[in-house]
Amino acid sequence: MIAPPEVLVLEDDLRDLHALEQLIRDARLEPVPASGPRQALARLASRDPLLAIVDLDMSLAPAAERRVSVHDVLRRLHSHHPNCIPLVYSGGVDTIDEQARVYESHPHALFQSKRHGLDRLLDRIEGLLGGHVGDLAIRRGKVVHLPSGETMNHRVGVALLTAQRANRTVLLRDSDARAARRFQDWLDAIGSCVMVRALGGRHYQVALRADREPAP
Amino acid sequence: MRRNVLRTLLVVSDRPHPWAFLRDRLPGDLVAVAWTRPGDVGAAAADLGSPPWMLAGTGTAPAAGLEALRGRLFACRWVGPVPPGLPGQPVRREDWRAVAADAEHALAVRLAGLRLAPGGGLVLPDGGFLPRMPELEALLSAHPDGLPATAPDHRPRRLAQRLTRLLERHRLPLAVRCHAGRLALTTTELDDDRSA
Numbered sequence: 001m002i003a004p005p006e007v008l009v010l011e012d013d014l015r016d017l018h019a020l021e022q023l024i025r026d027a028r029l030e031p032v033p034a035s036g037p038r039q040a041l042a043r044l045a046s047r048d049p050l051l052a053i054v055d056l057d058m059s060l061a062p063a064a065e066r067r068v069s070v071h072d073v074l075r076r077l078h079s080h081h082p083n084c085i086p087l088v089y090s091g092g093v094d095t096i097d098e099q100a101r102v103y104e105s106h107p108h109a110l111f112q113s114k115r116h117g118l119d120r121l122l123d124r125i126e127g128l129l130g131g132h133v134g135d136l137a138i139r140r141g142k143v144v145h146l147p148s149g150e151t152m153n154h155r156v157g158v159a160l161l162t163a164q165r166a167n168r169t170v171l172l173r174d175s176d177a178r179a180a181r182r183f184q185d186w187l188d189a190i191g192s193c194v195m196v197r198a199l200g201g202r203h204y205q206v207a208l209r210a211d212r213e214p215a216p
Numbered sequence: 217m218r219r220n221v222l223r224t225l226l227v228v229s230d231r232p233h234p235w236a237f238l239r240d241r242l243p244g245d246l247v248a249v250a251w252t253r254p255g256d257v258g259a260a261a262a263d264l265g266s267p268p269w270m271l272a273g274t275g276t277a278p279a280a281g282l283e284a285l286r287g288r289l290f291a292c293r294w295v296g297p298v299p300p301g302l303p304g305q306p307v308r309r310e311d312w313r314a315v316a317a318d319a320e321h322a323l324a325v326r327l328a329g330l331r332l333a334p335g336g337g338l339v340l341p342d343g344g345f346l347p348r349m350p351e352l353e354a355l356l357s358a359h360p361d362g363l364p365a366t367a368p369d370h371r372p373r374r375l376a377q378r379l380t381r382l383l384e385r386h387r388l389p390l391a392v393r394c395h396a397g398r399l400a401l402t403t404t405e406l407d408d409d410r411s412a
Binding site: 200203 | 235248251334337
């Protein structure tokens with residue numbers, strides 16, 4: 001049994017934090033809640049989330065939590081968790097200057113304005129963690145081959161599909177590189193139109209097999 | 217620290233607005249848009265790991281810190297007056313819309329069935345995949361004009377030979393020519409026609 005992918009949630013409003021936790025649990029993913037930046041850094045010492053939902057405004061967090069900032073959390077994600085996709089869910093990302101400040105802490109952060117509400121955030125999370133890549137999708141934390149209904153509980157596969165949805169690559173350790181090959185074997189066995197590509201430097205991505213891509 | 221292996225357009229500007237404009241306009245699956253202030257450009261270029269696919273900037277301050285990119289192959293666009301010390305020969309553009317149009321065109325180039333793969337690398341006519349090859353990706357995108365080969369020694373000619381051998385190995389009717397200080401990707405059928 002492989003543990004479901006983890007999602008870090010950094011949110012100082014406890015009501016929103018619990019709502020997000022439930023939303024993530026409903027998607028059969030494992031929430032890693034943090035009500036302040038210090039707690040988030042502590043969680044990251046032992047967890048390796050696939051996605052991080054990060055509120056920029058920590059005004060409701062206790063003073064002790066704010067001895068470190070949200071930008072410290074973003075910098076830690078960038079330096080130590082290369083496969084984690086930060087989704088900054090905040091009222092403070094509506095201007096380019098605000099987005100640029102986040103960019104300087106984590107150049108691959110995605111943005112979702114709080115003004116659009118939790119439903120839009122859910123759509124965004126589903127787009128990242130539940131969207132299709134070719135004939136594959138992630139359902140309840142597993143990779144599903146849609147034509148056959150075959151599933152694979154494959155951590156690296158889930159990370160590769162999620163990264164592709166965010167136009168990112170996945171950086172794998174040597175042991176995980178073997179897992180990527182096993183994932184490719186499974187794709188071959190089920191006749192999927194998706195393949196695993198090695199980009200060099202232990203970076204991987206999934207792509208559609210060109211012979212099965214729609215004509216340009 | 218994660219080194220970026222994705223094809224990247226590096227924006228050099230004091231303000232982040234050109235970065236946001238290009239990020240929102242260009243296809244994210246084909247190119248990542250990075251941003252740096254002129255004072256930090258050396259560190260940003262080093263962080264990319266390989267040369268940017270395209271460098272685009274604005275401002276008249278001398279571009280310090282780009283020495284590592286000198287002699288490397290990449291397209292360069294500049295909005296407004298070009299400062300001294302930029303590597304390559306930047307193409308001057310009136311505004312960022314023109315830069316975006318150039319980048320869109322460059323990303324869409326298809327020559328003898330060869331095209332840019334999402335993220336990085338090239339898709340071969342038979343559907344095969346050629347892993348990350350920044351020089352060839354830059355030359356394909358710069359077809360037909362090619363790119364200035366600014367290295368003062370024999371490196372451009374040797375690079376052209378190496379890339380042409382690679383293209384031959386994949387049975388592509390393409391070659392890299394070094395002529396008049398520029399490197400360009402050309403079709404060999406056209407060469408054959410001309411020599412006939």
